[in-house]
Every structure is written in C-alpha cells, then in structure tokens.
Amino acid sequence: MEIPAIKFDNVWKIYRMGAVEVPALKGLSIEIRRGEHVAVMGPSGSGKSTFLHLAGALDKPTKGRILIEGRDPNKLSDGELSMLRNKYIGFVFQTFNLIPRLTALQNVMLPLILRGVDGVERVKRAKEALERVGLGHRINHRPTEMSGGEQQRVAMARAIVTDPKIILADEPTGNLDSASAAEIVNLLTTLNRDLGITLVVVTHNPEAAAPARRIVRIRDGVVYEGN
C-alpha cells in the first residue's frame, strides 16, 4: 500500500485560553495522496490554518493521529520535527513571511544554510529556485524593494529550494491583486504538475482553488466535503 503524503485520523486540536477550551479541529480526518493538488476551503475560523500547521509539523495534535510522509509527529522530538519540516515541507503564507533584512537570494538560501549546505552549492540552488519562479534577475533585492507578487514568488522559491515533498500554502493569493494572484496560482500548479510535489492550498479564492483536482471543505473543525 502506498504511503499517503498526509493522513489525519480523527484529529483534535484544542486551544486553551485560560480556563476556556477552544476546539479548532474536532476530529478531522483526511488523506492526501502523494502528488495530489488539493484546495482547502471553508469559512473563517473553521480551522483551515490549524489543519495546515498540523500537516506541516509546526504543531502537534491534542488528540488523534497524524502521519506526514509516514511519520507520526507525536513520536518525534523537536529536533526531528524541525528536520522533517526542513526536508519534506515547504510553507507559503498569505503575508509572504520573508525576513526583511535579507535579500531575496539570502531568504531563499536560508533553509539550505540551516542544513549546512556549503556556499557555492547553496547559491547555485537558490538561484535555480529563483529562476524557476521567474525572479532570476532580482536576487539581490530586499523584500521592501519588491512588489507583493514578487515577494510571494521569493517565498515560493524558498519553499522549493529544499526539494520538498509537500507544499502547504495558506491563502497564498490573499494579499495580491488578481494578476499577481493568477501568476502565483499558475506557478503552484506547475510545481505540482512538473515536479510532482504534493500541493495543499488553503484559499477563499475560487480562482485559486479552480486548478485543484480535489476541493476539501472544512467547517467547524471537520471536513464536511471532499473526502
């Protein structure tokens, strides 16, 4: 049997605010196969981001079992989880989340620097990633010197520079005009199609969801459509 890219089995995530418990996921189950392109939709506060963070090993579930590329985050130490993120996962966020004092190239190199990849190799790979997102000519600009669309492309280059197995995008087009948004959606779709990277895109935008071959709808912390 093939190992799924992401598997959630009755997963609960309960946030605690003092004495109050806020359940964000209430027994969510889902299986995403390797190489799939999935769009996750749902109302605000339904638990989409929470799902994505758990799928990216940034957080551990309160209850239930998660498997990411066959690995159970509950059984991993912080160091092992971090390694898992670095190796298998690429995150793309709504607010780009670049490090402002670093140039595009340096931002993209950061995951490789963490791995201890040496200078020549990491520059080469970061440049390749930037070229793949069409930013080969702007590698020495800082985020503040770039448009939103360009920043998001840098973020995508950073996500793919490590050759991840999964890309998790949380409202990647949420802060972009429609032209830039279309480019980003195209790029993501291409990455999935050409490189076989499993792609999960959380979005409110129907156009961003359109290229996905499967749309998963989350409401109130559970999947109610698309499983």
Add this chain to the structure above:
Amino acid sequence: MKLLDILWYAFKGLRDRKTRSVLTILGIAIGITAVITLVSNTSGFDNFLTEVLSRIGSNNLWIIPTEGGVKFTDTDVVMLSRLPGVRATAPFYFQRVLLKAGSIEKYVNFLATDPRVIKLILPDLNLKEGEPLQPSDVALVALGHKVANPPEDPNKQIRLYSSVSILIQQSSILKTRSFMVGAIYDEFGSTPYLDVDNSILASVEAARSLLGSKHYPAIVIVAESPEAVEPLIEMLRDMYGDRIEIISPLTIVRNVRAIISNFSIFMFVVASVSLVVAGIGIMNTMMMSVMERTREIGILRAIGFSQRDVATIFLAEAALIGVIGGLLGILLGASASLTLGDVFGRMFQVGETSTRMGQVIQISYTPVISLNLIIESFLFAIFVGVFSGLYPAMKASRMDPVQALRAE
C-alpha cells in the same frame, strides 16, 4: 548550521538595529576598559613598588630627629647596633650642596655615611673608577655617575683625582671645602629615595669636617631581614617616642600598597558594576529583539529551525555583542591605561611621599597589559554576552511557532 553562518546571521541581526546594538556594545566596552585599566595599572604599580624595594633595600631604615627632638651621637649609633635584628648602623648625612669644579657649578646631593655601610644599603652600586672610600678618607669624595658625567653637557665631565669644592650655607655663613675625587660610580639608575647618580658620596669624617657639627642629622639602620624591620620600628618608638621620624622604604611601600589595594577594590567594584549594567543592557536589548522578531522566529521554525537552532542564533547575537564590545574595550583599555599611568603617577606623587630627606618618590611605572589580561578580559566579555543572552535565547526558543507566525 555552520559557525560562520551563525555569526553572519547574528551580525545581520545586530546591524539591523544599529543604534541599539552600538549602545549595548559600548556598555560592555566601557566595562572591559575599566577592568583593563584597573588591572594593568595596579600590576604595573605593584611591579614598580617591588622594584623600589629591591633597589633601595627593604632592610634599610633611617631615623631623623624631629624638630627640637633628640641629638644623635656615637652613643646612639653604637646602642642601636646592639638591638636584636640589626646588622649594621651608621651616621647618615643628607644635604643639598653647591658643587664647584673648574667652570662647573651645580647643586647636587651630598650623602655621607660609613663607607662600609654603603655596600649594605646599595648592594647594586658599583665602582667605575678609583678606589672604594675608606672610613678615614677625610679629603676624598666619590661621585655619582651623573655628577661626573652630566647628561646635559658632555664637556662638563669631572675626572677622577680632580679637585672639587663643596659649598654649604650655614646660618648666613658660606662654607667651602675642597675634596679630591677618589672614586666615580657606575650608573645606578633612578631610585625613588636616594638619587645616587646625582649625589656626592663621602665618609662620616669628611661630612663632619665639612659641616662641623657634633651631632648626626640621621642614622641609617640595616636590619638583618625584612621581617626584622617592623619589630625594630616598634623598639625605636619605645626608645625615642615622637622625638624621631622613622623612614622605612618597606613600611612606606606597604602603606602605598595598602592605599593602592583599597583603591583597586573600589575600582573593582566600579568595573563589576559597569559590567553588570552592561549585562543587563544586553539582556534588555536581546529581550526587545526577541519580542520584535517574534514573527521571524515563527518563519525560522517553519523553515525547519529547531528550538536549539533558534536559541543558538540569539545566543550568537549576544555573544557577538560581547566579542565586539570586548575587542573595543581592549583597545580603549590599552590606550586609557597608558594615559592613566601618567595621571596616577602624578596623583600619588603629590599624595604620599615628600620625605624629610628632601627627596620625593618619583612614581613612574608602566601599566602591564599582559597577553593573559587581554585574553581573560576578552573571554569575560564573551561570557557576559552569552550569560546575558541565555534567558532571551531561551524565551525565543520556547516560543510556540504557530503563535509566532500569527503574531503581527
């Protein structure tokens, strides 16, 4: 992550908040400057004191009658020589006189005692020419190196066996006597007490015939060991009470040392306080940095940085503040030490040491900036940085990555 990359990232972080970083770095630099200045000066000064003792002989002490006090005679000299712990005693004359030799005319020190005692007081003083003075040499004197060879004018040398006149003012009468130069000494080097190089040395007999007094202006006592000096001083006090003044290089040096050590305790407190303040400054800067960079911490965690990696980055930043502050402090400290060496020297010269023998202890010392001192203060600066960075780094690493990513 490789060390060089960690440093690179830390440096970027510091440069991003330039003003704050510079101020924090200055804080630690000032602390290190204080430490270096303090340690180098006290150890330089201590070396100087040790030098003084070894040159002037810690075994020697002089007694001088106070105004209207005792009048020293041979009885005192003999009696004192029988005290326990005393190796030798001798009358001692010390006076400024006018020296004339041909066209040369200048003021020099006239120093007279039992020639056999000279060897004990000044063991390092060597003859260059002539014969050692004898107790019975009434008409001979020995010249210090600079008296015979004035450094300011090589033409004004005074030769062995030439004749010199010594003039003294005695209650409105000018007395003159001629002597023959029987010996010339090698250069002795500067000593704080007895400036031998600028002195004429003579026997007690010669001094008596020149000055005509039956009483001795001072008596020099050579103790058997430095340990014997303190008990001797007590005995002298019992015998003479307040009628004498006792000059002992050992006790003076001890007193000065005590002052210095008090002073350095004070300075040490100041230096420690400034380093504690610097440490708090680093902690504060780093805490602010962690708060402001919450989002960045979230990003780093998403990219795959572990708690340890995040802690390392913030620790490296704090350590880098220590490194830069330490280096700056070493530079500032080295230059401050050298300048302050002069200032302190002058300060203490006024303070401690005008003696009745008309001499002033000239304090001139070189601060000792040892490699050890440099390395230790550098490591200490890094330690202060790392130590102050521990808590902020821990805070940063314990941050929940999801919360951090949601932060504004």
